[in-house]
Amino acid sequence: MPEKLKFNETAVANCLLNNYGIEVVRVVPIDGGADQNALVFKVESRGSIYFLKQKPSSVDDSALVVQDFLHNQDISEVLSPIKTNDQKLSASINQSKLVLYPYIEGFSNAEKPLSEQNWIEFGQTLKKIHSANIPESLQGSIRLETYSTRFPKDLVRIISQIHEDSFTDPTTLRMVEFFRLKEEELNKLLLRTDQLCSKFKAQSRPLVLCHSDIHAGNRFVDKNGGLRIIDFDEPIFAPIERDLMFIGSGIIRPDTSQEIDLFYRGYGKPDFSLEAIAYYRCQRIIEDIVLYAEDVLYRDIDVSDKATSLDCLVSNFNSGGPLEFAYQTIK
Structure with missing residues (x-):
């Protein structure tokens, strides 16, 4: 913790x-x-x-x-x-x-839509990040993609705990009920993520510098209309799909087809793997489920904050939500 x-x-x-x-x-x-x-x-x-x-x-x-x-x-x-x-x-x-x-005075993409020019700038900026020539003196301090199984294992542990332990807190009881209702779907998600990871790792994709959390909340527009990239707190050398999976993922907000087209007008046409995009989307959903579940189960936070975390957890399963987009990546 x-x-x-x-x-x-x-x-x-x-x-x-x-x-x-x-x-x-x-x-x-x-x-x-x-x-x-x-x-x-x-x-x-x-x-x-x-x-x-x-x-x-x-x-x-x-x-x-x-x-x-x-x-x-x-x-x-x-x-x-x-x-x-x-x-x-x-x-x-x-x-x-x-x-x-x-x-920076302004707004995030989670709060308001980006302009057409901002979407193009976002694509151009992410391309520059992915193309950055990182000096050797800095490379050793940046983590490498390992395709960690930490969060899938944590989700299995939480599912097991829900069956074995008893709870009295109302928010926790709501989460337990939801997990039991969705247990088959959670196990399907775990299996799909493992299968996609095996296929993706076999492709040996080149590694570039990635932001790793470039969702709508971290795309910011200042008061002059300029694009800013914030919360670059977890840089990683990973395949480009680690970042590109956020475009059209439904995480925080859905991106329209026009917005996605504008992004790639700025970024260019990358040679990306749909298996990799699908893997990273599924992996991110598992990570979010685990972190929000741990908020409810373990963290010393206010009742209202626990309820908010549970709502965020549940939103992954909503119609038009991240899980639906993840499954649609590869039909």
Whole structure:
């Protein structure tokens, strides 16, 4: 489970003053969304606003180095951290670290549709990321795709636990009932994911730098209409399908056929594997189911947050939802 982060406004203000020379007026917590491993804030200073992430000290800065590298390689759409006075990408505070970004006024693709030009820019930007020539000094710090079976195994464990344990919490009981109702479909999903992985791995696809979480919530448009790529926190060397699977996946929001066409007008016509797209979509659904189920079963969070996690879990199975899109990838 993620380390429990503690927020101390005075300590944060002192850290920002000492490391960035920023005199803080106010620090406002922001809903961190699905990132269980960070606290996020809007920082107001005299005349400026910043976006702040607080992360466990155990999280290394390799993702920040990637963000900084890409931003300085003519891929300015990738949001990169503001450096400290001594040119570091984060600042230590107690048992955690602070990462400071410019505060971007605008909206995400989860909130509003992108314009036609934004979709083309998104395709162009992702192509530049996939084509980036990463220096050897940085390559060793970026994880490699291993086609991990962690989340499928976790889902099997959760299904077993639901049969063996007894529960009293109303939200947990609702989830248990849903899992029992969908158990056959969950087992079908697990089997399909395993079969697709076997076919896909045999193809030996080339590896490129991937964002790995480029869903609608991480496609952002600033107040001037410019596209921004945010939350580049889990870079990975993987086949292009690791990112391309999000286009038309139904995750967070459905993309229209016109939007998909506009994206590929910017990206170009890639040689991708439908088996790989289907695998990554199924794998992502399993991951989301596990993480939301763990929210309900294990995490010390508010009742309303547990209910929200359960709703997100269930939404994967809705008509027109991610599971339907995943199964339609290969008829």
